[in-house]
Amino acid sequence: MTKVISLTSIVDDTYDAYATYEELEIFTKAIQRWDINCPDQLPDCMKLCYSELLKVFKDMEDLMSEQGKSYRVQLAKEAMKQVCQAYFVEAKWLHEHYMPTVEEYLSVAFVSTCYPMLTIVSFVGMEDSITKETFTWAFNTPKILRASTIICRLMDDVVSHQFEQEREHVPSAVECYTKQYGVSAQEAYDEFYKRINNAWKDMNEAFLKPTVVPTSALNRILNLTRVIDLLYKDEDAYTRVGDSAKTSITALLIDPISI
Structure with a gap:
């Protein structure tokens, strides 16, 4: 992985x-x-x-x-x-x-987040309860996986688009949205944070309803999404690791709370 x-x-x-x-x-x-x-x-x-x-x-x-x-x-x-x-x-x-429409952009960008692919890869070495049907389920982009890609794509674009647009770069969801609807970047942020919040609700819902796949498969998707929430909360800490990300990683892996 x-x-x-x-x-x-x-x-x-x-x-x-x-x-x-x-x-x-x-x-x-x-x-x-x-x-x-x-x-x-x-x-x-x-x-x-x-x-x-x-x-x-x-x-x-x-x-x-x-x-x-x-x-x-x-x-x-x-x-x-x-x-x-x-x-x-x-x-x-x-x-x-x-310049694609925001819908056209997201249809491609959901794949280029790599989260559908990383979900599949994360299943490869798992236990026997992960079957061919589990992989088929993932390839069909279930609601929880789509929610994960929404969180990943929009959190990434909101915090990184200004830095990326300083050079030649494909437009992000922010540029697509502001161009399509004639609104400010802040209005795009507000809309995307609403979508992110709704996506978290969809992820929670997946754990509360009966599912055709093992909970361990759902947990892989959840944990990958948590990584995004850590790295893109307030900044693009994947591209440029700052003190905030270092502090969080240290607290999580080096100085965890004793139980």
Whole structure:
């Protein structure tokens, strides 16, 4: 899980800031093929990233094959392909100077949060109660997972969009909303915080109603969402780690309260 998150961050930065549009087109097609021989066709700057990404999933596959669960990794690969395809759509918007509607933006950005993919990856090594049906459930974006992506996308965009727009960057939900409705950034923030609060209610509801999947699967989604709440509460502490995030992480992992 940690390796996937780390490599996804590198892939995200590649699409977001470092590669040309033409390079991204080649890279995205290579990801869709998922072929270890593809690096020969990639720009030199992308070969290592591509190879390491495939290697991480191959290591996962080797481990899960011993347990007869290699299908889980195949599904995780498909989720990763979806992420890269979403990244490329955003790169195309930037390349064409296209401003999507907020609905169009969110339909893509919910995938590019990586939370649907990370949810799938988090299921890969879990107990036998996690079945093929659990993965199918997750791929169909249940209410709790959609709520998680709403929280992730909107919290991220609210605190990071001003810094990101200082350079060429795909418009965030804030720019899309203000452009579409002719309102101020503050009015967009107010609307998004309402949506975030409603999304937390949807997440709570999922734990109060009967569910077709184990509670352990719901807990993975909840805990991933808690990470976002920590990192994007008042600032983009994932991109630029400040004192607030350091204090919270120290309190959580180094100096926890004794029970």
